[in-house]
Amino acid sequence: MTYDQLKQTALIQFAQLGFEGASLSVIANEVGIKKQSIYTHFKSKDDLYIQTFHDATDYEIDFVKQFIEDQGSLKLREVLSKFLTEYLERFEKNNNMKFFMRTSFYPPVKHEEVIKMGSNKFVDRLESLFTALFEQNSDLLKANITPETAALAFLTMLDGLLVELIYGIPERLQKRSKQSWSVFWRGISNESGEL
Amino acid sequence: MTYDQLKQTALIQFAQLGFEGASLSVIANEVGIKKQSIYTHFKSKDDLYIQTFHDATDYEIDFVKQFIEDQGSLKLREVLSKFLTEYLERFEKNNNMKFFMRTSFYPPVKHEEVIKMGSNKFVDRLESLFTALFEQNSDLLKANITPETAALAFLTMLDGLLVELIYGIPERLQKRSKQSWSVFWRGISNESGEL
DNA sequence: GATTACCTTACGACCGTTCGGAAGGTGGCT
DNA sequence: AGCCACCTTCCGAACGGTCGTAAGGTAATC
Numbered sequence: 046m047t048y049d050q051l052k053q054t055a056l057i058q059f060a061q062l063g064f065e066g067a068s069l070s071v072i073a074n075e076v077g078i079k080k081q082s083i084y085t086h087f088k089s090k091d092d093l094y095i096q097t098f099h100d101a102t103d104y105e106i107d108f109v110k111q112f113i114e115d116q117g118s119l120k121l122r123e124v125l126s127k128f129l130t131e132y133l134e135r136f137e138k139n140n141n142m143k144f145f146m147r148t149s150f151y152p153p154v155k156h157e158e159v160i161k162m163g164s165n166k167f168v169d170r171l172e173s174l175f176t177a178l179f180e181q182n183s184d185l186l187k188a189n190i191t192p193e194t195a196a197l198a199f200l201t202m203l204d205g206l207l208v209e210l211i212y213g214i215p216e217r218l219q220k221r222s223k224q225s226w227s228v229f230w231r232g233i234s235n236e237s238g239e240l
Numbered sequence: 241m242t243y244d245q246l247k248q249t250a251l252i253q254f255a256q257l258g259f260e261g262a263s264l265s266v267i268a269n270e271v272g273i274k275k276q277s278i279y280t281h282f283k284s285k286d287d288l289y290i291q292t293f294h295d296a297t298d299y300e301i302d303f304v305k306q307f308i309e310d311q312g313s314l315k316l317r318e319v320l321s322k323f324l325t326e327y328l329e330r331f332e333k334n335n336n337m338k339f340f341m342r343t344s345f346y347p348p349v350k351h352e353e354v355i356k357m358g359s360n361k362f363v364d365r366l367e368s369l370f371t372a373l374f375e376q377n378s379d380l381l382k383a384n385i386t387p388e389t390a391a392l393a394f395l396t397m398l399d400g401l402l403v404e405l406i407y408g409i410p411e412r413l414q415k416r417s418k419q420s421w422s423v424f425w426r427g428i429s430n431e432s433g434e435l
Numbered sequence: 436g437a438t439t440a441c442c443t444t445a446c447g448a449c450c451g452t453t454c455g456g457a458a459g460g461t462g463g464c465t
Numbered sequence: 466a467g468c469c470a471c472c473t474t475c476c477g478a479a480c481g482g483t484c485g486t487a488a489g490g491t492a493a494t495c
Contacts, residue, residue, distance in 0.1 A: 062349070212345075
């Protein structure tokens, strides 16, 4: 369906070039139609953009939710480190994430409000999912570390690594994620042993 | 001088709207000249952009370097937490930082290479400055934590908080920076006491 | 007299958007 | 079966507007 192809192609273009940088004629070209035909499916460039954004938001939320649910049996430590690596790897292959991040970071001024609501919805979801996860394993936490503290510190670290992902130097990301993770784990866990 | 005014105004415009979103006529207007007169000082929009970027890079590097030097007498813990708060506060008032971040994160495709070199220069400088700082205080670190590990974890946390800054919800930033900091400090320091 | 800073005028390219119509498919009616 | 009305999808042509850029002229400064 052309409608879906358009959204998919728009996603890639917006992710790479931003709202202003992306061009309807290029998008149409890529899909194999003329740019005027876009208006059969979307009433404007803005319409295409925010529809794509809402899809992307739902998709991102689903991914995280699904991931957490699927790891029910694993230990906290494994769940977290697996999430870290998988989420970071996902960035490479998944344009949805790239688009969502770019749009959330730097929305076009006229859509700022709508987009902020969407990305906040996502962040809130993230926070509550991870807070719940740490609550279930609160016996593993240091005495002074609450589940919320652990969750927010984890997510901040995650954001920091995402930034490194955007910079796009794999070796540096590798190093940073390894080192950050070890500091984070030492910071929250009440394990006495090493490793 | 018009030349400097142009760069200063361009900085703001590029920071708020990105390269493609910013318009020469608006920039000229703001300075109080006609847009064609820009070409007296810069040979193209690209020229204006990358000159602004190089200025911004130098400015950012200077700030961090200067900051670290100025804190010679303070304790490690104070230097770090002071840097954290000051750097985050700086974002609000300082367009240089906003511009530099936006440009580093999402450079226009045709200038990707030049900009990546610039931002890498900055990141490398940051890493070496902070690694040196932790080396001078390596007696405060946990046995298994190297100065480099501490530095990279700190900078990753900083990046994560910068992301929160971009999202622009002060209360969330407040919470996150407090919690992340406490986890980070517990993760690297060999202090036995609390707080 | 040369140089500098700014102006006016104008250009072509591309932008998003609109309109009218061609083509094809679908379903109902006789 | 044949006809008709309708709807969807697409395209050609064209719109107004903005973009970055060029050339040439005019004052002021050294």
